[in-house]
Amino acid sequence: MGTTQSGPVGSLDRVVLVADRDDDDANGIPDGEEAKLDTLARVDLVTLDPRFTGATIVAGAGKDKARLIVDGKPVVWGARLPRGAQLQGLAPGHVSAVARLGDREWPLTIEVHGVGLRDGKNAVVDPTRQHASIDRTPPGRINPDDADATFADEDALRIVVSSPEGASLGKISVESLSADGASLDTLTGIKLTPASCDGTSTGTDIGCRASAPIRFVVDDVDRAHTLVSSRSVRAEVGGAIVVRDGAGKKLQAIRVAGPRATPVGPIDRLRLSIRPIVMRLAPGSGPAVGGTDAGAITALRQELALASATWGQCGITFGPISQMDVKVVNPPPPYLVALGDDVGLPASGGEIRLRIEGKPVSFTTKSGWSTRQAALELQRVATKAGFGATLSENARISAGAAPSVDVLVKKRDGQLASVELVSSSDSTMAVTVGSVDLADGLQHFGDTDSVAGTLEERTLVKAFEDGDPRTIEVIVVPFFAGGGRIGESFIGSDGSSMRNVVILDRAGVRARRTSLTLAHELGHVILDEPGHPDDYGIDTPTLLMDSDASDASPFGPRRITIDECARAVRQSGPTARVPLLSAWKLGPMRAPSRP
Structure with missing residues (x-):
C-alpha cells in the first residue's frame, strides 16, 4: 500500500448538507427523489470545490444519506467527477468518504441535517406533498419549552431540526x-428545544x-399580539415559508395554500375572479371613496387585499391586487324599464x-298578460324603433304574485x-323606469x-354586470339610504337575475379590520349562504360570518371555520354548478439565500 497523501491545499474536508425534501421546481416530487433535477431543483445542492475536478469520492458508512449529482443526474459513488459536480443531502446522518485525485487521498466528512415540519398532532408534514396554511385560530397560550406537546391549532407548524451527533446548524x-x-x-431568534x-x-x-408552534397569519393584527408575537409570521396563499440558517442560506421551504385536512380533502390554491367598480356620486363628480380617481382605486385595492388575505384561510386568493382593474364610473342613465315591480300583478290592459332617447315608443298590453308577456312586447317595439332590448327576469318577492321583469334598453x-315613462293606462301592472340617484x-x-x-339596486347592478356568472361584481357606493347598512350581497341560490354581486359603501370600506365588510359580504356569495352562523346557532364573535361583531383585534370577526372552507369548495369550487373558484396550480418559486 502506498502512503496516503493529503488533498489539495485548502480543499474541503467537511461538507454540510440538508436533506432535500422540498420541491423547488414544483413538479410534485421531492427534489431528493428526482431521477433528474432541473436547474430550479438544484438550489439546495452544494457544488464541490473546483479542485475536486477529476477526483473520485468513495463513500462508506452512511452512503445512503447523500448522493453525487452531475449535470442534474445522480452518479454512483466512485465515479470520476467533472467540474461543477454537486452533493445532495437525502437523510440526516454522517457520510464517511474518501476523496482520491491521482496519487493523493484524503478523508471527506459529509454532514447531513434534516429540517422538517410537524403539526399539532405531532404528525410529519411533507413539504412537497402538503403545504402550510393560514391560521384560523385566535391567539392562545402554549408551553414553549415542551417540544413534544400536542396543540389544538390545526394550521401552526413546528420546525424540527435533526442533526448528526456533535453537529449543529x-x-x-x-x-x-x-x-x-x-x-x-x-x-428571527427561533428557540429550539430537545x-x-x-x-x-x-x-x-x-x-x-424543535421550535414552538409557528403561526402563519393574515396581517399584523394577528402577528403582533403579545401571546403569539414570538411565533407568528405573516403569510400569503401562493407564497412560501422558508427556513434559513444564521447566514441566510435556505434550508427548507414549504408552499402556502389552503387547509391540509377538511371534509372535502386538502384545499390547494383557488382563485376568485372579481370586477371592482367605484361609483361617482353624480356624473363628473368625485368617487364614493378616496377623494380622487387614483385615491378611489388605492382605497378599494387595499380593501380587496385585506379580503383576499382573510379568505386565504381557505386557500382562496384574488390574484395580484396591484394588477386588478378598478373602474371609477358614473351612475347609469334611466335605461331600465321594470314591469310589475311592485307585486308582479298581471296586466288588465x-x-x-x-320616450327612448327622445323618440316616442308605445305598446299595448292585453288583459291577463303576465309581466313577461308585456316585457316581450316592449322588447319587440323597442327593437322595431332601432334600439336593443334585453329581458332580465327577477326572483318573485315574498309578497309578489309573480316575478317582475326588467327590460334593459x-x-x-x-x-x-x-x-322616460310618459304614461300608462294599465291599472294593475306597474310600469316603472329605474334611475340611480x-x-x-x-x-x-x-x-x-x-x-x-x-329597483334602484337593479338599475345600478345590471348596468355594469358582465354576464359571466363566474365573476363577482364588487360595487362601492357613497352610502345606503336610511343608514345602518354598510354592505350587502346577492347570492346565486336565490333565483334572482342579480347574482354574485357585492355592494358596499364608503363606511364599509373605512371600517377595514373592525368588521372586514368586503370579506364578510363576499363570504355570503362564496358560501352561497344568505344567513349568519349566529342566526341559528351559538354567537361566536370571532367568526368572519358573524352578523353583528365589530372588533379590530385578533379576537374580532376574522376567522373562517374548516366546515366553511369545505362549503366554499362544494358551492363555488371548480366542480360546482357555477364555479366562482378556479384551481390555480402553484408554480416554481425561487427562494435565494439572503446575504
Missing part, C-alpha cells in the same frame, strides 16, 4: 415570501430539536307610452339608452324584496 430563522417571491415577513425524533430521522447518532352602439343614498332591499333587490 446553529441559529435558524423563518422568512415568509409572497406569491411573487418578495420577502413578506421574517421571524424533542423526540420522527420516522424521517433514524439512527442512534441523530438528535432532534292599457297603453304604455315611453340600449342604443345601437351598445351604450345604455335614456328612457346616489345623492340620497342607494335604496337597499328589505326582508320582503331581498331576493330581487330594489
Whole structure:
C-alpha cells in the first residue's frame, strides 16, 4: 500500500448538507427523489470545490444519506467527477468518504441535517406533498419549552431540526415570501428545544430539536399580539415559508395554500375572479371613496387585499391586487324599464307610452298578460324603433304574485339608452323606469324584496354586470339610504337575475379590520349562504360570518371555520354548478439565500 497523501491545499474536508425534501421546481416530487433535477431543483445542492475536478469520492458508512449529482443526474459513488459536480443531502446522518485525485487521498466528512415540519398532532408534514396554511385560530397560550406537546391549532407548524451527533446548524430563522417571491415577513431568534425524533430521522447518532408552534397569519393584527408575537409570521396563499440558517442560506421551504385536512380533502390554491367598480356620486363628480380617481382605486385595492388575505384561510386568493382593474364610473342613465315591480300583478290592459332617447315608443298590453308577456312586447317595439332590448327576469318577492321583469334598453352602439315613462293606462301592472340617484343614498332591499333587490339596486347592478356568472361584481357606493347598512350581497341560490354581486359603501370600506365588510359580504356569495352562523346557532364573535361583531383585534370577526372552507369548495369550487373558484396550480418559486 502506498502512503496516503493529503488533498489539495485548502480543499474541503467537511461538507454540510440538508436533506432535500422540498420541491423547488414544483413538479410534485421531492427534489431528493428526482431521477433528474432541473436547474430550479438544484438550489439546495452544494457544488464541490473546483479542485475536486477529476477526483473520485468513495463513500462508506452512511452512503445512503447523500448522493453525487452531475449535470442534474445522480452518479454512483466512485465515479470520476467533472467540474461543477454537486452533493445532495437525502437523510440526516454522517457520510464517511474518501476523496482520491491521482496519487493523493484524503478523508471527506459529509454532514447531513434534516429540517422538517410537524403539526399539532405531532404528525410529519411533507413539504412537497402538503403545504402550510393560514391560521384560523385566535391567539392562545402554549408551553414553549415542551417540544413534544400536542396543540389544538390545526394550521401552526413546528420546525424540527435533526442533526448528526456533535453537529449543529446553529441559529435558524423563518422568512415568509409572497406569491411573487418578495420577502413578506421574517421571524428571527427561533428557540429550539430537545424533542423526540420522527420516522424521517433514524439512527442512534441523530438528535432532534424543535421550535414552538409557528403561526402563519393574515396581517399584523394577528402577528403582533403579545401571546403569539414570538411565533407568528405573516403569510400569503401562493407564497412560501422558508427556513434559513444564521447566514441566510435556505434550508427548507414549504408552499402556502389552503387547509391540509377538511371534509372535502386538502384545499390547494383557488382563485376568485372579481370586477371592482367605484361609483361617482353624480356624473363628473368625485368617487364614493378616496377623494380622487387614483385615491378611489388605492382605497378599494387595499380593501380587496385585506379580503383576499382573510379568505386565504381557505386557500382562496384574488390574484395580484396591484394588477386588478378598478373602474371609477358614473351612475347609469334611466335605461331600465321594470314591469310589475311592485307585486308582479298581471296586466288588465292599457297603453304604455315611453320616450327612448327622445323618440316616442308605445305598446299595448292585453288583459291577463303576465309581466313577461308585456316585457316581450316592449322588447319587440323597442327593437322595431332601432334600439336593443334585453329581458332580465327577477326572483318573485315574498309578497309578489309573480316575478317582475326588467327590460334593459340600449342604443345601437351598445351604450345604455335614456328612457322616460310618459304614461300608462294599465291599472294593475306597474310600469316603472329605474334611475340611480346616489345623492340620497342607494335604496337597499328589505326582508320582503331581498331576493330581487330594489329597483334602484337593479338599475345600478345590471348596468355594469358582465354576464359571466363566474365573476363577482364588487360595487362601492357613497352610502345606503336610511343608514345602518354598510354592505350587502346577492347570492346565486336565490333565483334572482342579480347574482354574485357585492355592494358596499364608503363606511364599509373605512371600517377595514373592525368588521372586514368586503370579506364578510363576499363570504355570503362564496358560501352561497344568505344567513349568519349566529342566526341559528351559538354567537361566536370571532367568526368572519358573524352578523353583528365589530372588533379590530385578533379576537374580532376574522376567522373562517374548516366546515366553511369545505362549503366554499362544494358551492363555488371548480366542480360546482357555477364555479366562482378556479384551481390555480402553484408554480416554481425561487427562494435565494439572503446575504
